[in-house]
Amino acid sequence: MSTRTPLMAGNWKMNLNHLEAIAHVQKLAFALADKDYEAVEVAVLPPFTDLRSVQTLVDGDKLKIKYGAQDLSAHDSGAYTGEISGSMLAKLKCTYVAVGHSERRQYHAETDELVNAKVKAAYRHGLTPILCVGEELDVREAGNHVSHTLAQVEGGLKDLPAEQAETVVIAYEPVWAIGTGKVCGAEDAQEVCAAIRGKIAELYSQDVAAKVRIQYGGSVKSGNVAEIMAQADIDGALVGGASLDADEFVKIVRFRDQ
Numbered sequence: 001m002s003t004r005t006p007l008m009a010g011n012w013k014m015n016l017n018h019l020e021a022i023a024h025v026q027k028l029a030f031a032l033a034d035k036d037y038e039a040v041e042v043a044v045l046p047p048f049t050d051l052r053s054v055q056t057l058v059d060g061d062k063l064k065i066k067y068g069a070q071d072l073s074a075h076d077s078g079a080y081t082g083e084i085s086g087s088m089l090a091k092l093k094c095t096y097v098a099v100g101h102s103e104r105r106q107y108h109a110e111t112d113e114l115v116n117a118k119v120k121a122a123y124r125h126g127l128t129p130i131l132c133v134g135e136e137l138d139v140r141e142a143g144n145h146v147s148h149t150l151a152q153v154e155g156g157l158k159d160l161p162a163e164q165a166e167t168v169v170i171a172y173e174p175v176w177a178i179g180t181g182k183v184c185g186a187e188d189a190q191e192v193c194a195a196i197r198g199k200i201a202e203l204y205s206q207d208v209a210a211k212v213r214i215q216y217g218g219s220v221k222s223g224n225v226a227e228i229m230a231q232a233d234i235d236g237a238l239v240g241g242a243s244l245d246a247d248e249f250v251k252i253v254r255f256r257d258q
């Protein structure tokens with residue numbers, strides 16, 4: 001297990017309206033105790049339309065849970081119909097924003113170049129990007145999963161200064177393990193996460209690489225989280241489906257008890 005503070009983040013994807021979001025965060029907040037937050041950083045990534053409600057709840061009840069968005073525009077303002085800017089997210093006191101999730105890459109044709117522009121947009125507004133990377137099944141079967149993923153890391157971090165790079169969160173999510181119930185073996189995930197850390201050391205320094213938190217994502221549940229978190233280069237999880245069940249997500253946060 002690493003010495004970096006683990007980040008357990010629930011990516012709700014396109015689930016839970018703002019009323020359901022309030023109920024869900026209230027349930028999480030009620031279940032989580034102060035000691036949970038001492039050992040783990042807990043965050044949720046609701047849909048854009050929920051963020052104001054979540055902010056009001058978190059501020060009003062002084063909750064320790066953090067929150068962020070699932071995407072942002074590479075632009076700061078202007079004629080970009082349907083887009084949400086980093087400044088809008090910052091105004092809602094978001095901490096995190098996912099960038100380059102495989103569903104954005106797959107369904108919205110997001111390239112490494114665009115992902116890189118979004119990472120920079122996040123930093124312009126004081127948001128911490130969760131840069132998502134990972135290979136499709138055919139890439140893994142061809143044995144190219146490490147080089148594919150490292151190219152995404154390099155592309156996503158291009159021209160990013162070290163003082164920003166050391167705070168980035170990288171989520172390694174093998175696409176074939178997302179929402180499928182197929183979990184990447186913990187040691188296989190560790191292999192790629194160690195390679196990601198090595199790439200950051202090569203691009204920046206060992207010091208920067210030692211600070212970067214690398215999450216695993218892909219069918220994480222209470223039953224497999226402990227094994228995943230036991231790996232030296234895995235510093236948290238980006239949890240999709242299981243984060244929609246508050247009791248299950250709390251168990252994931254308490255991975256040390258599983």
Ligand SMILES: O=C[C@H](O)COP(=O)(O)O
Nearest residue numbers: 011178179218219240241
């Ligand atoms: O962002 C989360 C990932 O896509 C994982 O989703 P999942 O836990 O439903 O497999």
